Structures are given as C-alpha cells and as structure tokens.
Amino acid sequence: MSRIGFIGAGRMGMPMVERLLGAGHDVRVLGRSDESRAAIEAAGAKAVADLSEIGVDADLVTVCVFTDAQVREVCLERGSCSRCREGRAS
Numbered sequence: 595m596s597r598i599g600f601i602g603a604g605r606m607g608m609p610m611v612e613r614l615l616g617a618g619h620d621v622r623v624l625g626r627s628d629e630s631r632a633a634i635e636a637a638g639a640k641a642v643a644d645l646s647e648i649g650v651d652a653d654l655v656t657v658c659v660f661t662d663a664q665v666r667e668v669c670l671e672r673g674s675c676s677r678c679r680e681g682r683a684s
Contacts, residue, residue: 595619599648601668602658603634610658611639624648 600623603611611634614621621639624647625631631641642648645668649655659665 596653597651598622599652599655600624600639600658601645601648601655602660602664603630603639604658604660607658608633608637610656612637615639622648622652 595618597620598614600607600611600614600621603623603625611621611623615638623634623639623641624645625634625641625643631643634641657665657668659668
C-alpha cells in the first residue's frame with residue numbers, strides 16, 4: 595500500500611481517487627470546499643484543506659488539474675511539490 599497525495603479530485607480526478615482507494619492505497623486529497631472535502635471523506639480518502647499537507651509523507655503526489663495556470667499554481671506558486679520528498683511528484 596502506498597501513501598498518495600492527490601490534487602484535482604474533480605470530474606476526472608475523483609474516479610481516479612476511488613480506483614486508488616479500491617486498490618488499497620492510503621490517499622490524501624486536497625479539497626477546496628467543505629462540500630468537496632465531505633465527498634472525499636465519504637469515498638474513504640483523507641481530505642485536507644491546504645496544499646502544504648499533501649506531500650509531507652506521501653510516496654507519490656499526483657496532480658490532475660485542467661489548465662497550465664492551475665499546474666503552475668499548485669506546483670510552483672503555492673509550492674506543494676517543493677514539500678514532497680525528492681522524486682515523489684508526478
């Protein structure tokens with residue numbers, strides 16, 4: 595079982611999270627609203643409200659967002675990938 599951080603649990607990302615959970619992984623997911631965090635928790639993942647919590651102890655961090663600007667925001671500007679252990683962001 596791997597510890598996976600997941601950013602982008604929307605229409606495409608949430609089914610991926612569910613598959614990871616079904617495979618027995620421990621998944622921590624960024625939820626930007628109370629509603630999304632409730633859905634994440636209901637699926638069996640751990641919901642977090644801040645990017646700084648995603649990669650702290652993850653074996654792998656996956657980013658599934660829609661635009662280049664969103665990738666820059668979560669990986670560079672807000673620095674979530676810099677908090678990952680070396681070689682752990684995909």
